[in-house]
Amino acid sequence: MISWPSTHYTSQERFELERERIFEQSWICVGRSSAVSEAGSFLRAEVGRESVLVVRNRDGQLRGLVNLCRHRGVQLCMEESGNFGKSIRCPYHGWTFGLDGRLVAAPYINDLPPETRERHLYTAAVTEWLGYVWVNLNTEAPPLSEQVAPMLRHRFGEIDVPSHYGMEDLTVAKTISYDVRANWKILFENFCECYHCPTMHPEICDALPEWRSGYGTVAGPEGPKREGSKLADGATGFSLSGRAAAPTLPGVPREDERTFHGILLWPNVHLIFVPDHVMCMRFEPQGPDRTRVISDWLFHPEAIADPDFNPNDAVGLIDVTARQDFEACERVQLGTSSAYFEELHTPHESLILDFRSWIHQAIAERPVPRLTIGQSVNGDSNATTLTSTGTSSEVGV
Numbered sequence: 001m002i003s004w005p006s007t008h009y010t011s012q013e014r015f016e017l018e019r020e021r022i023f024e025q026s027w028i029c030v031g032r033s034s035a036v037s038e039a040g041s042f043l044r045a046e047v048g049r050e051s052v053l054v055v056r057n058r059d060g061q062l063r064g065l066v067n068l069c070r071h072r073g074v075q076l077c078m079e080e081s082g083n084f085g086k087s088i089r090c091p092y093h094g095w096t097f098g099l100d101g102r103l104v105a106a107p108y109i110n111d112l113p114p115e116t117r118e119r120h121l122y123t124a125a126v127t128e129w130l131g132y133v134w135v136n137l138n139t140e141a142p143p144l145s146e147q148v149a150p151m152l153r154h155r156f157g158e159i160d161v162p163s164h165y166g167m168e169d170l171t172v173a174k175t176i177s178y179d180v181r182a183n184w185k186i187l188f189e190n191f192c193e194c195y196h197c198p199t200m201h202p203e204i205c206d207a208l209p210e211w212r213s214g215y216g217t218v219a220g221p222e223g224p225k226r227e228g229s230k231l232a233d234g235a236t237g238f239s240l241s242g243r244a245a246a247p248t249l250p251g252v253p254r255e256d257e258r259t260f261h262g263i264l265l266w267p268n269v270h271l272i273f274v275p276d277h278v279m280c281m282r283f284e285p286q287g288p289d290r291t292r293v294i295s296d297w298l299f300h301p302e303a304i305a306d307p308d309f310n311p312n313d314a315v316g317l318i319d320v321t322a323r324q325d326f327e328a329c330e331r332v333q334l335g336t337s338s339a340y341f342e343e344l345h346t347p348h349e350s351l352i353l354d355f356r357s358w359i360h361q362a363i364a365e366r367p368v369p370r371l372t373i374g375q376s377v378n379g380d381s382n383a384t385t386l387t388s389t390g391t392s393s394e395v396g397v
């Protein structure tokens with residue numbers, strides 16, 4: 001049995017450990033690929049402690065660059081997204097980096113020691129999946145597919161359910177950000193179970209009547225419910241009114257034309273697949289007791305182009321449910337400070353234990369020292385360059 005004290009939700013020390021060994025060592029979903037479709041375009045993402053710039057090169061490739069000037073360490077860019085043009089120029093003393101992170105120019109560089117020219121930006125690994133950009137600060141990490149495969153298999157068996165919804169081709173119709181005063185694990189643990197659904201979620205239980213049993217799709221009496229949950233009789237879609245907001249997406253198989261599928265891809269994604277849209281929720285831990293949640297509702301571009309299209313009825317169902325969940329999570333967070341805090345898990349809540357063992361394993365298996373997580377463009381390990389102010393004086397500036 002894993003020891004799981006309440007300080008896992010409250011202590012700064014534990015938060016930093018999880019940030020270092022989970023969020024700085026895993027693939028983290030940071031935003032839509034469409035935000036970086038043009039050459040020179042970028043988005044800025046917080047991953048663990050780091051700020052990362054995801055940049056589209058002229059050759060169409062995505063690069064992950066640590067947002068830290070190699071001269072005196074200022075953040076190069078404060079904007080959330082935009083276009084760098086041909087290069088990234090530090091606003092402090094004017095060092096200029098290519099879109100691949102290489103240092104290409106610096107004032108008076110000819111007067112400086114030759115090794116100064118090697119002070120390229122540190123890099124992060126980047127990949128794209130489901131129309132989203134995923135970043136890993138560990139440039140040696142196994143591919144994203146290895147991270148998500150066990151979770152996909154556990155939830156869907158051998159069927160590649162996400163591929164049926166063509167997320168790469170969908171467009172974000174609505175995004176809502178939530179600032180939740182609760183530890184990120186409390187949020188995941190909430191979504192691991194539906195024992196609370198009959199008590200807390202009248203709207204979603206109307207849409208998916210099976211959920212009144214206290215079992216949703218991710219955990220059931222005999223494991224996850226691979227076939228998903230069926231919409232209520234008479235409903236044509238997954239929304240507050242029960243009406244579809246758009247036609248069924250083109251790749252959805254016949255057996256899923258009235259089905260809800262959901263999956264948790266820890267450590268930072270929750271996906272919901274319904275016939276006419278997809279919802280992607282991303283979790284960004286901000287502190288031991290704060291998590292930012294960003295939800296995107298994705299529809300087919302042709303549906304959005306219809307002058308009568310209005311996503312609010314569909315958005316409203318998950319939005320109202322998520323707000324109910326987040327309020328409960330905040331109450332759990334308050335409870336964790338009590339000397340009497342303890343838990344009892346019913347069979348409905350078994351997935352929480354799987355989540356905890358994944359965390360436990362990730363923490364145990366990744367005793368990676370802080371200064372070796374990334375590489376600069378030329379392959380130097382961080383260890384030689386983040387050590388001291390001595391490096392700056394060598395540069396002589």
Ligand code: FES
Nearest residue numbers: 069071072090093
């Ligand atoms: S800190 Fe960037 S050029 Fe000086």
Ligand SMILES: [Fe+2]
Nearest residue numbers: 190196201325
């Ligand atoms: Fe819930």
